Amino acid sequence: MYRLYGMSGSGNCYKPKLLLTQMGVPFAWIEKDTRKAETRTPEYLAMNANGKVPLLEITPGQYLAESNAILCYLAEGTPYLPQDRWQRAHVMQWLFFEQYSHEPYLAVARFIMKFLPPDDARRADLPRLHARGHQALAVMERQLTEHAFFAGGQYSIADIALYAYTHVADEGGFDLSRYSKVRGWLERVHAQSGHVGMA
Amino acid sequence: MYRLYGMSGSGNCYKPKLLLTQMGVPFAWIEKDTRKAETRTPEYLAMNANGKVPLLEITPGQYLAESNAILCYLAEGTPYLPQDRWQRAHVMQWLFFEQYSHEPYLAVARFIMKFLPPDDARRADLPRLHARGHQALAVMERQLTEHAFFAGGQYSIADIALYAYTHVADEGGFDLSRYSKVRGWLERVHAQSGHVGMA
Numbered sequence: 502m503y504r505l506y507g508m509s510g511s512g513n514c515y516k517p518k519l520l521l522t523q524m525g526v527p528f529a530w531i532e533k534d535t536r537k538a539e540t541r542t543p544e545y546l547a548m549n550a551n552g553k554v555p556l557l558e559i560t561p562g563q564y565l566a567e568s569n570a571i572l573c574y575l576a577e578g579t580p581y582l583p584q585d586r587w588q589r590a591h592v593m594q595w596l597f598f599e600q601y602s603h604e605p606y607l608a609v610a611r612f613i614m615k616f617l618p619p620d621d622a623r624r625a626d627l628p629r630l631h632a633r634g635h636q637a638l639a640v641m642e643r644q645l646t647e648h649a650f651f652a653g654g655q656y657s658i659a660d661i662a663l664y665a666y667t668h669v670a671d672e673g674g675f676d677l678s679r680y681s682k683v684r685g686w687l688e689r690v691h692a693q694s695g696h697v698g699m700a
Numbered sequence: 701m702y703r704l705y706g707m708s709g710s711g712n713c714y715k716p717k718l719l720l721t722q723m724g725v726p727f728a729w730i731e732k733d734t735r736k737a738e739t740r741t742p743e744y745l746a747m748n749a750n751g752k753v754p755l756l757e758i759t760p761g762q763y764l765a766e767s768n769a770i771l772c773y774l775a776e777g778t779p780y781l782p783q784d785r786w787q788r789a790h791v792m793q794w795l796f797f798e799q800y801s802h803e804p805y806l807a808v809a810r811f812i813m814k815f816l817p818p819d820d821a822r823r824a825d826l827p828r829l830h831a832r833g834h835q836a837l838a839v840m841e842r843q844l845t846e847h848a849f850f851a852g853g854q855y856s857i858a859d860i861a862l863y864a865y866t867h868v869a870d871e872g873g874f875d876l877s878r879y880s881k882v883r884g885w886l887e888r889v890h891a892q893s894g895h896v897g898m899a
Contacts, residue, residue: 550843563786565790567793567796570789570792573789574785586773589773593766593768593769593772594765594766596769597766597767598765601799601803640749644749
């Protein structure tokens, strides 16, 4: 059985949890709290030198890091990752968009507002994070104006990756009221068979 | 023929240029200077709503963004992207590592030091960028202690992606003298058949 090392409340860790649940694949969840440095122990660093969650144990001693790489691995050969070369490329485009242009703003703003004390110095980063996060949301809104899902004309791991932090964007101070297409897409993702919440 | 929109001197744009050259696939390079906002025009945003380079035109009207998604698309079916499921997953892991834990520090530090005026306020970011960048380099050093290349036991797009900004890390103020395995790997990548420089 897969073992998934993750932190509850982390959108990145929620991604493989959601996919595995929707695929009906059993897995064991092993809680690791990054705020208690549980991913910086020698034992954990031997499994993932980058010291992050999520981490998928495929077999004992065989570990895969990076949330979106885990999604690709698990979805291979399923409808969650299309076989068609162009559709597949499009899924990949949105997965990299998520990690480079979306998560560093939406997830980090949420982390600061939800998990750090109100007087933490990092709150000074929020205006920049909000500006860049809204740029990402505007790109999503534009894509969803013409498409029901991000890639391949159907629900895929691109949607799972982008849903993870978009559906809790309000916790990072993002008001989604101006993004009607994004809100409609959030509802469509939530309505997918086998959907499970983050907490 | 592929058309590749890119900015000379950008590591992200260098990645597909290097792969296409090594594959012997002809392409046209269309220069776009992001510092002159040439990727923020209505015409460009119609091709890539995220307003970034590189961008690959596969056929007129069919565009693929995100440097590492372009690498995956082009390398499909070639030795640069293994077919084996586990090796392939490992390639993906390093591609996402590069965009999330490496490029935002090495590339941004280089941008600040190479392209911004010496008195630019963003130089205040350099200590944080250097600290995080050295964390990424240490993770690479550890992987290369046991492996000649990053994934699959051979040169792949994971190496191309990580080479792009590592081989010019000095321009961002990173001293690689303490990373002997990384330096050896840079030499191995440079020695690959069909290698071409960035400039």
